[in-house]
Amino acid sequence: xxxxxxxxxxQKTYGQGDNAVEVIKGACFEVQRGELAALIAPSGAGKSTxxxxxxxxxxxxxxxIWLGDTQVYADRWTTKxxxxxxxxxxxxxxxxHYLIPFLNVLENVSLxxxxxxxxxxxxxxxxxxxxxxxxxxxxxxxxxxDLSGGQNQRVAxxxxxxxxxxxILADEPTAALDIERAHSVAKLLRQIAKEQQVAIIMVTHDxxxxxxxxxxxxxxxxxxxxxxxxxxxxx
Amino acid sequence: MINLAYKxxxxxxxxxxxxxxxxxxxLGIVLIMIGVYRGMADDARMLLRDINADLWVVQQQTLGPxxxxxxxxxxxxxxxxxxxxxxxxxALTLQNIQLYNRQQQxxxxxxxxxxxxGDFQIIPAQRILAGRSLRAQHFEMVVTDKTGFxxxxxxxxxxxxxxxxxxxxxxxxxxxxxxxxxxxKDAQNVQFSYSNPRIRNDRARGLLGQxxxxxxxxxxxxxxxxxxxxxxxxxxxxxxxxxxxxxQQATILSRNVIERSSKQIGLFTAILVLVSGxxxxxxxxxxxxxxxxxxxxxxxxxxxxxxxxxxIMQETLLLGAIAFxxxxxxxxxxxxxxxxxxxxxxxxxxxxxxxxxxxxxxASLVGVYKVMKADPASAIGG
Numbered sequence: 001x002x003x004x005x006x007x008x009x010x011q012k013t014y015g016q017g018d019n020a021v022e023v024i025k026g027a028c029f030e031v032q033r034g035e036l037a038a039l040i041a042p043s044g045a046g047k048s049t050x051x052x053x054x055x056x057x058x059x060x061x062x063x064x065i066w067l068g069d070t071q072v073y074a075d076r077w078t079t080k081x082x083x084x085x086x087x088x089x090x091x092x093x094x095x096x097h098y099l100i101p102f103l104n105v106l107e108n109v110s111l112x113x114x115x116x117x118x119x120x121x122x123x124x125x126x127x128x129x130x131x132x133x134x135x136x137x138x139x140x141x142x143x144x145x146d147l148s149g150g151q152n153q154r155v156a157x158x159x160x161x162x163x164x165x166x167x168i169l170a171d172e173p174t175a176a177l178d179i180e181r182a183h184s185v186a187k188l189l190r191q192i193a194k195e196q197q198v199a200i201i202m203v204t205h206d207x208x209x210x211x212x213x214x215x216x217x218x219x220x221x222x223x224x225x226x227x228x229x230x231x232x233x234x235x
Numbered sequence: 236m237i238n239l240a241y242k243x244x245x246x247x248x249x250x251x252x253x254x255x256x257x258x259x260x261x262l263g264i265v266l267i268m269i270g271v272y273r274g275m276a277d278d279a280r281m282l283l284r285d286i287n288a289d290l291w292v293v294q295q296q297t298l299g300p301x302x303x304x305x306x307x308x309x310x311x312x313x314x315x316x317x318x319x320x321x322x323x324x325x326a327l328t329l330q331n332i333q334l335y336n337r338q339q340q341x342x343x344x345x346x347x348x349x350x351x352x353g354d355f356q357i358i359p360a361q362r363i364l365a366g367r368s369l370r371a372q373h374f375e376m377v378v379t380d381k382t383g384f385x386x387x388x389x390x391x392x393x394x395x396x397x398x399x400x401x402x403x404x405x406x407x408x409x410x411x412x413x414x415x416x417x418x419x420k421d422a423q424n425v426q427f428s429y430s431n432p433r434i435r436n437d438r439a440r441g442l443l444g445q446x447x448x449x450x451x452x453x454x455x456x457x458x459x460x461x462x463x464x465x466x467x468x469x470x471x472x473x474x475x476x477x478x479x480x481x482x483q484q485a486t487i488l489s490r491n492v493i494e495r496s497s498k499q500i501g502l503f504t505a506i507l508v509l510v511s512g513x514x515x516x517x518x519x520x521x522x523x524x525x526x527x528x529x530x531x532x533x534x535x536x537x538x539x540x541x542x543x544x545x546x547i548m549q550e551t552l553l554l555g556a557i558a559f560x561x562x563x564x565x566x567x568x569x570x571x572x573x574x575x576x577x578x579x580x581x582x583x584x585x586x587x588x589x590x591x592x593x594x595x596x597x598a599s600l601v602g603v604y605k606v607m608k609a610d611p612a613s614a615i616g617g
Binding site for chain 1: 239539
């Protein structure tokens with residue numbers, strides 16, 4: 001397995017001087033491609049801050065971020081266009097599906113690859129394969145409003161996979177689902193991590209989903225405690 | 236490549252069309268306002284065009300007969316006809332009167348008096364819808380269709396009853412009142428004859444007789460090879476009258492008769508265009524705000540801003556264009572219901588189209604500003 005994402009001494013401080021609040025204090029962790037990692041922490045501990053930094057949305061105060069072999073942050077962004085990094089290397093899944101309501105399933109999945117100027121036929125073929133893989137082969141032309149919450153979340157997963165990213169950041173993807181569907185999505189994410197060889201970091205509050213993960217990243221006073229999930233516990 | 240604007244509009248087509256219709260009705264009102272101005276300007280010159288005289292001779296130092304009152308002796312037409320360079324002349328009277336229709340409702344008109352036996356064509360043949368022009372020297376009347384009077388109808392005017400012998404199309408005065416045509420002799424009686432009590436009163440005061448041989452203007456055609464301006468100067472120098480060329484009279488009409496009204500309408504139209512622009516801006520702002528979560532998501536997952544900006548701009552311009560089409564349809568459906576003439580011209584429509592497209596473009600910048608300000612981080616953490 002190769003490295004999906006590696007974080008070295010990542011820091012984030014909001015404000016300056018006496019008003020400075022240090023939220024992340026030298027976080028270090030690594031998630032391999034093919035691994036599903038759970039990111040857990042109490043509310044206000046800095047989950048969203050960490051997710052935004054590794055998603056290249058929020059600039060850290062210091063440290064290093066590696067996506068695969070590419071160093072994207074070394075005390076400053078190594079590229080001017082963070083959006084291109086997001087588009088090419090990172091997939092996002094959110095609490096709600098946040099699909100574009102006026103595009104059908106196939107268009108939602110095809111939109112992002114189209115901006116990478118890939119051939120239209122190739123994009124369509126890959127999007128169709130992905131949707132088929134996620135059990136939505138019959139719903140290519142359905143609108144998001146015509147699908148169930150679980151189906152929409154699977155479309156959102158397909159969208160996140162459409163550009164073949166190195167890492168997927170899933171921000172509480174099961175929060176809006178009932179426990180049965182939550183287990184189903186967690187299982188699917190694990191399957192995707194293994195089969196698509198992508199590193200997935202899933203923010204969750206639900207400890208019942210931890211057995212699906214290979215690794216648990218716990219934010220503890222601004223640092224990351226990493227623990228492996230015992231193989232006999234993995235579902 | 237997926238066209239986001241097309242997809243978004245298709246998704247909310249009825250809402251988009253209803254919005255465009257609303258803006259379109261506003262634009263329709265703008266078009267009507269411009270049409271009212273055009274109608275006013277066109278009406279002001281209609282009689283001028285119909286009579287098509289080279290010279291308008293009026294009382295000295297007046298702006299008659301449209302902008303100021305003017306009185307001349309009727310024989311002025313004979314004096315002028317004798318001048319070198321003058322081909323033919325006609326004496327005219329113009330006065331506002333009220334007629335009463337069969338339902339005894341007042342119909343305000345402008346009566347044009349001319350000599351039916353004269354050699355000047357006052358009523359253009361192409362305007363006659365039914366009947367004929369005046370022939371008799373008394374008690375015949377030609378009416379404009381907008382008066383509502385019919386061919387053959389009897390109309391009471393002063394002490395006499397007039398017979399409608401002809402109906403013409405769309406003849407109006409500079410103030411927009413429909414025209415009626417009567418003989419010069421009848422017109423002089425209506426305008427200059429006094430009532431019996433007034434005559435008795437005048438006689439008691441020692442004022443004897445009354446001069447009804449007056450007219451408001453004498454129009455003239457100059458002979459080929461003569462300059463209207465030079466003939467006008469000759470008239471002013473030797474006859475103690477004021478003479479205006481066709482162009483000068485047109486200028487008087489536009490500057491003195493309709494200037495204030497046209498400025499008023501122009502200002503009102505400008506405000507309406509501004510309000511339309513602001514409304515389009517607000518609509519686009521609201522439409523963008525409705526999509527701000529999706530826009531944040533798009534920016535977060537890496538969709539280039541230019542793609543979202545393109546969607547906003549295309550939707551705005553399309554909204555402006557569809558509103559313009561609706562506005563034109565609306566204006567063409569209702570313009571005939573207005574009491575005064577409304578002239579809808581395509582070049583005005585095209586000018587408004589250019590203004591609305593520009594306003595729409597500027598309005599879209601409001602949406603673009605919101606897109607650029609949308610924080611992709613707001614998509615994370617719910």
